[in-house]
Structures are given as C-alpha cells and as structure tokens.
Amino acid sequence: MWANDKAVVVPSKSAIMAAGAPPNANPIGQQVPLFACMDIMQEMEDGTAVLPLFLDLDEANAAMDQALEVDGGSSDDFEVVSLSLPRAVELLATVPETPAFQFMPPMASVKYIQEYLS
Numbered sequence: 001m002w003a004n005d006k007a008v009v010v011p012s013k014s015a016i017m018a019a020g021a022p023p024n025a026n027p028i029g030q031q032v033p034l035f036a037c038m039d040i041m042q043e044m045e046d047g048t049a050v051l052p053l054f055l056d057l058d059e060a061n062a063a064m065d066q067a068l069e070v071d072g073g074s075s076d077d078f079e080v081v082s083l084s085l086p087r088a089v090e091l092l093a094t095v096p097e098t099p100a101f102q103f104m105p106p107m108a109s110v111k112y113i114q115e116y117l118s
Contacts, residue, residue, distance in 0.1 A: 009085070011055065012106070018057040019082040032085040034103075035060035039078050040067045041099060051099045053088060056106045063104075 011032045016025055019033035034053040037060065041049040054060035060080045068075055083091075091098040 015055060015057065019084075033082050034085060034088055035080050035082055037064040037067070037078050037080050040064055042102065044100075049099045050102045052102045052104050053083075054104045054106075056108075057082075059104065059107060 009032050011027050011030055013025075013027050015033050015035075016027050016030050017023060018035070021030065032055070034055060035057045036051055036053050038051070040063070041051055044050055052060075052063060054063065057080065064078055064080055065075065068078070088101060092101065
C-alpha cells in the first residue's frame with residue numbers, strides 16, 4: 001500500500017472482539033469498530049456539540065464514567081455502543097442531524113507517537 005500512496009487503519013484484535021468478532025478473527029481487512037456513548041457530547045468553544053468516537057472500548061467506557069462523575073447520573077442509564085467507521089462516515093454524509101464527530105485515537109498510539117517524537 002505504501003508504494004501506491006495508500007494507508008489502511010487496522011483495528012486492534014481486542015477492538016474487533018469487543019464489536020462482536022470471534023476470538024480467532026484476523027483484524028486485517030476487518031471494518032474498523034468505533035465506540036461511543038451517544039448521550040455524551042463535548043461542547044466546543046463555538047457551542048457546537050461533538051460526539052467523541054473511540055477506537056478502544058475501555059477508553060470509551062472510561063470517558064463515559066468520567067462524564068458521569070462530572071455531570072452526575074448513573075452508568076445504568078447510559079451505554080457505549082459500537083459502529084463501524086464506514087457507518088460513521090455514512091451518517092456524516094447523509095443524515096443532517098448527525099453531530100460532528102471527534103475521532104479519539106487509542107492512548108497507546110498517542111503515547112507511542114509522543115515517545116517516537118521525543
């Protein structure tokens with residue numbers, strides 16, 4: 001792919017399993033699962049609502065728990081759901097009411113990049 005100036009996002013095995021794939025599934029070629037709590041939005045400085053989409057289920061659950069600590073509520077009333085990257089793009093392109101998305105990379109990836117750049 002590099003020779004053709006193309007890139008591919010390969011989901012982690014734990015992410016595809018959290019989205020319902022069997023344990024022996026190969027992550028290469030699988031749709032990229034995203035995780036979000038549809039009831040928790042971030043408000044940007046301009047007042048627009050943004051829905052964070054995580055590539056890691058545990059990080060989505062941690063963000064939901066953090067939002068509940070700040071805003072109150074019970075985790076029993078909220079759930080993290082999975083949707084595929086193609087579905088997220090389709091929603092943005094075809095459903096006008098769809099909020100803006102903020103794609104949240106896994107913290108392990110962010111840490112790796114920060115260490116690489118140091």
